[in-house]
Amino acid sequence: MMTPTPDSMVSPAQAPGLPLRTGLGLKTQHFTHVLETCPDIGFFEVHAENYMVAGGPFHHYLGLIRAQYPLSLHGVGLSIGGEGPLDHEHLARLAMLIERYQPQSFSEHLAWSSHGPVFLNDLLPLAYDASTLSQVCDHVDQVQSTLKRPMLLENPSTYLQFQRSTLDETDFIGEIIRRTGCGLLLDVNNVYVSCINHQRDPLAYIDALPLRAVGEIHLAGFAEDTDSLGDRLLIDDHGAPIDNAVWQLYEQVLARTGPVATLIERDNQVPAFSVLQAEAQQAQWYLSQVAR
Amino acid sequence: MSIQQAFAQALLTPAAACPEGVFSSNGADPASRFAVYRNNVHSSLINGLATAYPVVGDEFFRAMAGLYVQAYPPATPLISEYGNSLADFIQGFEPASSVPYLADIARLERLRVRAYHAADRQVLDQPGVLQQLQGAEQLGHLRVQLHPSLATLNSPYAIVAVWAAHQAEDAIDTFNPRHAQGALVLRQGVAVKVFAIDSGSVTFINSLKHGAGLEVAVANALENSDEFDLHQCLTLLISHDAITHLHLEQKVSP
Numbered sequence: 001m002m003t004p005t006p007d008s009m010v011s012p013a014q015a016p017g018l019p020l021r022t023g024l025g026l027k028t029q030h031f032t033h034v035l036e037t038c039p040d041i042g043f044f045e046v047h048a049e050n051y052m053v054a055g056g057p058f059h060h061y062l063g064l065i066r067a068q069y070p071l072s073l074h075g076v077g078l079s080i081g082g083e084g085p086l087d088h089e090h091l092a093r094l095a096m097l098i099e100r101y102q103p104q105s106f107s108e109h110l111a112w113s114s115h116g117p118v119f120l121n122d123l124l125p126l127a128y129d130a131s132t133l134s135q136v137c138d139h140v141d142q143v144q145s146t147l148k149r150p151m152l153l154e155n156p157s158t159y160l161q162f163q164r165s166t167l168d169e170t171d172f173i174g175e176i177i178r179r180t181g182c183g184l185l186l187d188v189n190n191v192y193v194s195c196i197n198h199q200r201d202p203l204a205y206i207d208a209l210p211l212r213a214v215g216e217i218h219l220a221g222f223a224e225d226t227d228s229l230g231d232r233l234l235i236d237d238h239g240a241p242i243d244n245a246v247w248q249l250y251e252q253v254l255a256r257t258g259p260v261a262t263l264i265e266r267d268n269q270v271p272a273f274s275v276l277q278a279e280a281q282q283a284q285w286y287l288s289q290v291a292r
Numbered sequence: 293m294s295i296q297q298a299f300a301q302a303l304l305t306p307a308a309a310c311p312e313g314v315f316s317s318n319g320a321d322p323a324s325r326f327a328v329y330r331n332n333v334h335s336s337l338i339n340g341l342a343t344a345y346p347v348v349g350d351e352f353f354r355a356m357a358g359l360y361v362q363a364y365p366p367a368t369p370l371i372s373e374y375g376n377s378l379a380d381f382i383q384g385f386e387p388a389s390s391v392p393y394l395a396d397i398a399r400l401e402r403l404r405v406r407a408y409h410a411a412d413r414q415v416l417d418q419p420g421v422l423q424q425l426q427g428a429e430q431l432g433h434l435r436v437q438l439h440p441s442l443a444t445l446n447s448p449y450a451i452v453a454v455w456a457a458h459q460a461e462d463a464i465d466t467f468n469p470r471h472a473q474g475a476l477v478l479r480q481g482v483a484v485k486v487f488a489i490d491s492g493s494v495t496f497i498n499s500l501k502h503g504a505g506l507e508v509a510v511a512n513a514l515e516n517s518d519e520f521d522l523h524q525c526l527t528l529l530i531s532h533d534a535i536t537h538l539h540l541e542q543k544v545s546p
Contacts, residue, residue, distance in 0.1 A: 052370050054440070055412035057482040077369025083296045090369060115300035119366040121340070122303075122332040127295060127313075159325040160314045164295065197325075198317045227316060228324035235328055 012070050018043050018104045018216060018261035019070055020291070022283040025265050030273045031061035039277060042284075043070035043104065045263050049077045051101075052093045066101050072216065072263065073103040077119065080139045080153070081126040082112035091146050098147055105216060105261075107152035107185045108143070110136070110173065127162035128172040140180040152183040152215045157190035157222075157236035159197055169194070170208035183215035186260075188250050189242070193222050193234040202249050211257050219250060219283060220265040239268030242279060250283070254290045262287060302326070303333050304365055337361045341375050345401045347458040356385060372409055376402065393449035393469050400451050400486070403443045403477040407484045410441035415533040422530070424538045432507030436500045437537035438529070441479035444494045448472050452488035480532045487528060492520025497529075505541045 012019055021042025026034070034044075044065060051058055078090060098106060111123035126132050143151055155173060167175070177184060186209070195202040221240030225233045242264070254260070264279045293301075298311040310323035341357045360381050366374045379398035388394050416424075428434050445451065450473045457466075474494040476487040489497075495516040499509035513520040529535055 049369050049371065053372055053409035056407075056409045056441075056479060058409070059412070060482055079369075083294055087369070112296060114369065115296050117367050118300060118304070119369050120300060120303060120333050121336045121366060121369075121371065122329060124296075124299065124303075124329060159328045160322055161317060162295065163313045163315060225328070227318070228321035229318060231318050231320060233325065233328065 012042075013066070013068055015070060016104065018072060020259040020261055020287065022280040022287065023070075023072065023261065023263045024276050024280055025263065025267065026062070026065065027266075027270050028058070028061075029270060031057070031065070033273050034065055035061070038068065039273070041069065041277070041280060043072055043261065043263075045072035045074050045265075048073050048075040048094055048097055048106075051097055062101065071101055071103040072105040072107065072261075073097060073101065075106070075108040076123070077113055078108050078143070079112045079114040080108050080143070081110055081124075081132070081136055082114055082139075083135070084114070084116065086139050086142055087114065091143065094143075095147055098149070105152060106147060106149065107154055107216065109154045109156060110176075111156050123156060125156060125158040125160060125162070127164040128167040128169060129164055130166070133167065133172060133175055137176055137179045140176060140182050144180065144182065150182055152185040153177070154185040154187050154218065155190050155194075155209075157187070157193040157197075157234075159233065159235070161198060168208065170205055174208070174210045177210050177213045182213075184209065184211075184213040185216045185218060186211075186214045186253065187218035187220070188253055189218065189220040189222060189246050189265075190236060192243070192246050192249055193236045196232055196234050203252060206249070206253055206256070211253075214253075214257050214260055217250070217253065217260050217262040218265055219246060219262060219279075221246075237268055238265050241275075242282075247282070247286075251286055251289075254286055259287045259291050299329075303330050304362055306330070306334075306362070334358060334361055337366065337374070340371050341378065344372075344375055344405050345378065345398055347397050347401060347455055352387075356382070356388065359385075372405065378402070393447070393451060393454055396445065396447040396449055396451045397455060399445055399447075400455055400475055400477070403445060403475070404484050404486065407441040407443065407477050407479045410439075410479060413440055413536045415439060416535050416538065418530055418533070421535050421538065425526075428538075428540075430540060433505045433541045435503065435505055435539055435541055436509075436529075436535055437539075438497070438501055439478060439534050439536055441477075441484070442497070442501075442534055443477050444489070444497050445475040445477070446472070446491055446494050447475070451475055452486060455486060476528070478532055478534050480534075485532060489525070489528070490517055490519060492517030493525045493528075496520065496522070496525055 019042045023043035023045055024041055026044040026046050109123050113120055191205055192202050195205050219242050220238045221242050223235040223237040225235055227233045262283045302308040302311045310326040314322045316322050316325050338354055338357045379395045382388050382398050383395040450469045450471050452473050452475050454469050474489045474491050476489045478485055492513040496509050496513035499512045510522055
C-alpha cells in the first residue's frame with residue numbers, strides 16, 4: 001500500500017511558494033462569487049494597503065479565501081524609491097499582515113509615492129544613479145530584514161526620464177537584485193509601456209534583466225494617449241484587457257524563463273469575474289506551452 | 293530643492309511648471325508627459341473620495357474634491373482614512389452653502405466607512421442579553437459595552453432621510469430636509485446599517501459609550517429629550533447585535 005509523501009499532502013494554500021500557475025487580483029466585488037463557486041485559480045493577489053484596517057468584511061472574506069488559495073501580498077505604498085527613510089509604522093503594519101495571512105509572496109515597486117508627510121497615491125519615477133541605487137538597496141535590505149523574508153521588486157512603468165540618471169533601468173534593477181538578493185516581479189505590461197514611451201526595444205529590455213530572479217509575472221492592460229509630438233504615450237491604468245503586443249511579449253518571456261506564477265491585474269473598470277477568469281485561462285495556456 | 297521635492301510640489305499644484313531635470317527620449321515637451329503623473333495623482337485621490345462619499349459624489353463634488361486634494365493631500369498611505377477632514381472642508385466651502393446639509397451627509401458617510409472597517413468583536417447573542425437584563429438586580433448600575441463599529445451623529449437636518457432618499461434615487465424635494473434628525477451607524481455581521489434616531493437616543497448611546505451605567509445614561513437622555521423611549525432604543529441595539537458585554541459598575545474602593 002502506498003503512503004502519501006508529505007509533499008503530496010500539502011494543499012496549494014499551504015505550500016511554501018506561489019504555484020507556477022495564473023492568479024487574479026482579488027476584487028471586493030468578487031468576494032462572495034469566489035467563495036460560492038471556488039473557481040480553479042492558481043492564487044489570488046491583494047494590495048496590502050487595502051487590508052490595513054482593523055476588522056470588517058475585508059478581513060472576513062480574505063481570511064476565508066486565504067484558507068483555500070495561495071496568496072500574494074502586493075504593496076503599493078511603501079515608497080521604496082523615496083529619498084527619505086522608510087515609514088516604520090507602515091513596515092510594522094506590513095509585518096502584521098504577513099504574520100496574519102502568511103502569504104506565499106510579498107512584492108513592492110521600484111518607485112516612490114511619499115515625500116515627507118505627503119502621500120501622493122501614485123507610483124512615481126526615480127533617477128537611476130549610484131546614490132539612488134545605494135538608497136534603494138538599503139530600503140530593500142530593511143524590508144527583507146524586518147519582514148524576515150525575501151521580497152520581489154517590480155519594474156516600473158514610466159513616462160519621463162531624468163537627466164541625472166547614469167544607469168539604465170535594467171542595470172539599476174539588476175544591481176539591486178545582485179546586492180540585496182531580492183527577486184524580480186516582472187511586469188510585462190510595464191516593460192511594454194515604458195519601452196514604447198522611451199523608444200526602447202521591449203525584448204532587448206527583457207534580455208538585459210537577470211531573468212533567473214523572476215518570481216512572478218504581472219500582466220495588465222494600458223490606456224493610450226499622445227504626447228506633445230503626437231507620439232504614442234502608453235499609460236499603465238490596469239483598466240483594460242491585456243493588449244496583443246503584451247501577450248506576445250509574455251510568450252517570449254516564458255520561452256526564456258520557463259513557467260512562472262503569473263497574475264492578471266485589473267484595478268479599474270473591473271469586469272465580471274468570468275472575464276478575468278478567461279484572461280487567466282489564456283495565460284494558463286501560454287504557461288502550459290512551456291511547462292515540462 | 294531635491295528632485296522628488298520639486299516633483300511632489302509640481303504634482304500638487306495644477307498651475308505649476310513641469311519640474312526641471314526631466315526629458316522625453318523622443319524630444320517631446322516633458323510637460324506633456326509630466327501631466328500623466330499629475331492626472332494620476334489628482335484623479336486617483338478624487339476617485340477615492342467619490343467612492344468613500346457616494347451620496348455627495350457628483351460633478352460638483354469632484355470639483356470641490358479637487359480643491360480639497362490640493363489643500364489637504366493624504367498624510368498616510370492608508371487611503372481608507374483619507375478625507376477625514378472633508379466634512380469640515382465642505383462646511384467652510386462657500387459654493388456648497390446652498391446645500392446646507394451636505395457637510396452632515398459627508399459626516400454620516402465617513403461614519404459608514406469607519407463602521408465598515410472597524411475592529412471585529414464577539415457580540416452577545418440576543419437571548420443572552422435579554423436574560424442578563426431581566427435577571428439583573430441592580431439594572432441601573434449595569435454597564436453596556438457597544439460594538440466598536442457603532443457611532444452616532446446629531447444633525448439639524450434630516451440626514452438619514454436625505455441619505456436614504458439617495459439610496460433609493462428618490463427626489464429629496466418630497467420632504468423637508470430642515471428638521472433635526474439623529475443617526476445611528478453600526479455594522480451587523482458584514483453589513484453596515486444606518487438608522488434614524490431621536491436626540492435622546494443619541495445622548496443615551498453616547499453616555500453608554502463613555503462608560504455610564506444605564507441609570508445615568510437614561511437620565512442624560514431624558515434631560516436632552518423627554519420623548520426618549522428606553523425600550524425602543526434598547527430593542528434597536530439588541531436586535532442589531534450591537535452589545536458586546538454587560539457588567540455591573542465596579543464600586544470604587546476607598
